Amino acid sequence: MGKERNPARKSRRRGWRDALRYVVHQRATPEAIARGMAIGLLITFTPTVGIQIPLAILFATLLNANRLSAILPVWLTNVLTVPPTYAFTYWLGAHFVPGKRLGFREVLEKFTHKVDKHFFFELHKHFAEFLKVSRDLLIPMTIGGLIVGAVAAAIGYPLTLRWVRRRRARRSEQIRRRAFSLGGLRRRTPPAETPATESPSPAPKKDDGGAA
Numbered sequence: 001m002g003k004e005r006n007p008a009r010k011s012r013r014r015g016w017r018d019a020l021r022y023v024v025h026q027r028a029t030p031e032a033i034a035r036g037m038a039i040g041l042l043i044t045f046t047p048t049v050g051i052q053i054p055l056a057i058l059f060a061t062l063l064n065a066n067r068l069s070a071i072l073p074v075w076l077t078n079v080l081t082v083p084p085t086y087a088f089t090y091w092l093g094a095h096f097v098p099g100k101r102l103g104f105r106e107v108l109e110k111f112t113h114k115v116d117k118h119f120f121f122e123l124h125k126h127f128a129e130f131l132k133v134s135r136d137l138l139i140p141m142t143i144g145g146l147i148v149g150a151v152a153a154a155i156g157y158p159l160t161l162r163w164v165r166r167r168r169a170r171r172s173e174q175i176r177r178r179a180f181s182l183g184g185l186r187r188r189t190p191p192a193e194t195p196a197t198e199s200p201s202p203a204p205k206k207d208d209g210g211a212a
Contacts, residue, residue, distance in 0.1 A: 024164055026068070035157065036060050040069065044076055045148040047145060052074040069160070086141055089148055096140070097143065
């Protein structure tokens, strides 16, 4: 017997797939969708967990981008990914800030301890905890997050743009083929025969009684 799949993981994959399919079929242009994805990726890596969705909506509105595609990458930041993500952005940003630098493991343990205090849906409390972090941590995290987010946005924009265009072209081709096949089926189907109506028989001629 094969291995049983985790239903929760399968449900998450289906949720992401449905969300991406919904984004593709929106009325927004491919450029607006890709722009929203880039905005979301940039915000995801900044130390703004708890207010990232409002920020994504705000900047997507200001930059005429698709708001839903800007929100999607924000969900990559959760209680499981926050500690390693912010520890890495701190490690990267600390190279641009003079002063004492903490180790990667030390920062990882610090943020893991802070994140474990609250539930997943209490992200605003995570942001309140991050505001209590000293400048020695917050400034390097911001610099590193902007660098990582900018790289992710620069890569995500063309990939999203190409993917949306390809998906829409494939969808249009499927619709065209379906319409063509339906049209051909209608042409090949013979019309239903209508029963012939009997023509009225001509009335008999009257004998006008001519002389013999």
